[in-house]
Amino acid sequence: MSYYEIQGGRPLSGRLTVQGAKNSVLPILAAALLAPGESVIHNCPDLSDVSATLDILRLLGCRVEQQGDTVAVDATAPGRTGIPEHLMREMRSSVIFLGAVLARMGEVELSYPGGCELGPRPIDLHLAALRTLGAEILEEQGSLLARRGRGGMAGREICLPFPSVGATENAMLAACSCPGTTAIVGAAREPEIADLQRFLRAMGAEVSGAGSSTVTVTGGRPLHPAEHRVMGDRIVAATHLCAVAAARGELELTGVEPGTLSAVLDRLEEAGCRIHTEDGRICLSSAAPLRGVRQVRTAPYPGFPTDAQAILMAALAGGTGATLFVENIFENRYRHVDELGRMGADIQVAGRAAMVSGVGKLHGAAVRSTDLRGGAALVVAGLAAEGTTRVTGLAHIDRGYAALDRDLRALGAEIRRLP
Helix, strand or coil: EEEEEEECCCCEEEEEEECCCHHHHHHHHHHCCCCCCCCEEECCCCCCHHHHHHHHHHCCCCEEECCCCCEEECCCCCCCCCCCCCHHHHHHHHHHHHHHHHHHHHHHEECCCCCCCCCCCHHHHHHHHHHHCEEEEEECEEEEEEEEEECCCCHHHHHHHHHHHHHHHHHHHHCCCCCCCCCCCCCHHHHHHHHHHHHHHHHEEEEEEEECCCCCCHHHHHHCCCECCEEEHHHHHHHHHHHHHHCCEHHHHHEHHHHHHHHEEEEEEEEEEEEEECCCCCEECCCCCCCCCCCCEECCCCEEEEHHHHHHHHHHCCEEEEEEEECCCCCCCCHHHHHHHHHHCEEEEEHHHHEEEEECEEEECCECCCHHHHHHHHHHHHHHCEEEEEEEEEHHHEEEEEEEEEEHCCCCCEEECCC
C-alpha cells in the first residue's frame, strides 16, 4: 500500500504552475462526445478520475490518444450507449455522461455513480432537468435508462432549486441537441461551468450566461470537433497556498486566475499572509504562525468552496486563535477531523459546525486519507508539523492531484511516496 512520508517543519519556497482543473476537464471530455471527429484537449491533468473518464469514452466507441497533458478524443462513431457499473462506481463525476450520451445517441443506460463518501448526493436534480427537456427515464435496481421521449426532446425552461454544478452541466450538454431555447434558471456559477461553455462554443454550440444564475442554450445546431485548453485548478492552487501558509515561506503560483480564489485568499490574508495577485499569478508570503479568522461558511460559488474547507482547517489547526467552520454543502465533510486530532489538533465538531482552536504546532503521526480533499488536508498538516507524518489512502488523493509529492518537493518539502 502506497503512502506519503513527510518530514515536517521545513519552510517552503518556489514557483509552481497549477495543473488543469479536475472539475473542468471531466465534463469537457464528456462534451467531446457531442461532435463527430477528433477534439483535442490541452492541460489535461494525469489523474485517476481522468483515466476512468477516458476508459468510459473508449468503451463507448471513441478513439482516445494521450500524449503528455494533451488528450485527443475521436468521437466519429461511438457505438455503445451503456456504461458498466464498475466504471460508474470509480467516480461520482461519471454521471456527466448521462447528458452527453443522451444528446449524441438518443439513449443511455448506466448505474448510479460512486466517488468520495461525503454524504447523500442524490442526482434527482440531474434527472428532473433531463425530464423537463423531454427525456423518459426509468430507474430500476440502481440502474438508469434514459431515452428521448416519444415526442422528442426540445428546449424548455429548467428551474433548479439548488445551484448544482453537475445538474447544470448535464442540462447544458443535453440541451445542445434539443431544438429551441433552453434556459437553466438557478444555475451554478462555478468557473468550471464557464470553461465548459467556452469548449461548447468552440464546437459551434450557442451557449451563453455561464458564470451567472441563468445559462441559455439554443440547441439543434450542428457541432464540430474543437481544440481547447483547460483552466487551472483553483482547489489545487488553494492546497499549495495553504501548504506554504502553514509551513511558512514564499510561493509564486501561475496558471490560475486569482479571481476564482477570492474567498480563500481573503481568509489567508486575514490569517496573516501577504498576498499579491495579477492576471494568472498569485504570490504568497507567510512568516509567522497563522491566526484564527472570521467564520468560514461553505457555500456555492462565489462563496467559500467546500473543497477547500478541510485544507484551510488543516493550515489553521497548527496556528493560533480560534476559527469556526460551518459546512453547508456535504454532511460528512469532517471525516478528516479525527485524523488531524491524531496530530494534536484541537477541533470540536457539533453537527455542521467545527470549532478549530490553534495549538501552535502539530506533531507528526500516522494518518489515513478517507476522501480526496481530506487527504490533501493531511498532507498540508504534515508539512507544517514537527516530526514524521505518514499519510495512507493515496488513491483518494490521486483522484484530484497529479503527483502532489513532486510539486511539493519542488518547493523544498521533504516528502516521498513509498513504496
